[in-house]
Amino acid sequence: MNTLTWIQKWYAKHCNGDWEHSYGVKIETVDNPGWSVEIDLTDTYLEDVPFDEVEEERNEEDWFYCIVRDGIFHGAGGAMNLEEILDCFKNWAAPLDED
Template identity: 50%
Template structure:
């Protein structure tokens, strides 16, 4: 399944008439350049799930990097300009673990 479709399915599975009014998925650009993704976990099955974090620097560290963590009830991921798909796949892989 395509990463964006999988994220849409995860989002849709959280929508219960209330959650979507108070919680967000934010995807925005950074000026270094790069991406930042913030996903609210409150009132989801992931709210209390431990996450050790992710830090990767690939072939070109100034562009090919991601850092992900859970802070204050939110999953946060940031990465280089070509790493948006990798950031989203990192979240989805963690969300799919049982």
């Protein structure tokens, strides 16, 4: 399953009439240029799962990092690194999925 489809399913799985009103997934552009991703883990099976920080810096335009801080997965990267950020989340979360 491709990463975008997987993220959509992950999000839909957690939408229970309550969770999506307070939490969710944010994907935004930033002006350096690049991407910012935030995925709230509150009330999900990932809420208390340790995450090892990922940092990849190939050059000024080709970079990304991912961390979990305060119950939120944070990812950022260059303009062409959005898929790597989402893959990082998927590669961590998918093997732990309860379904």
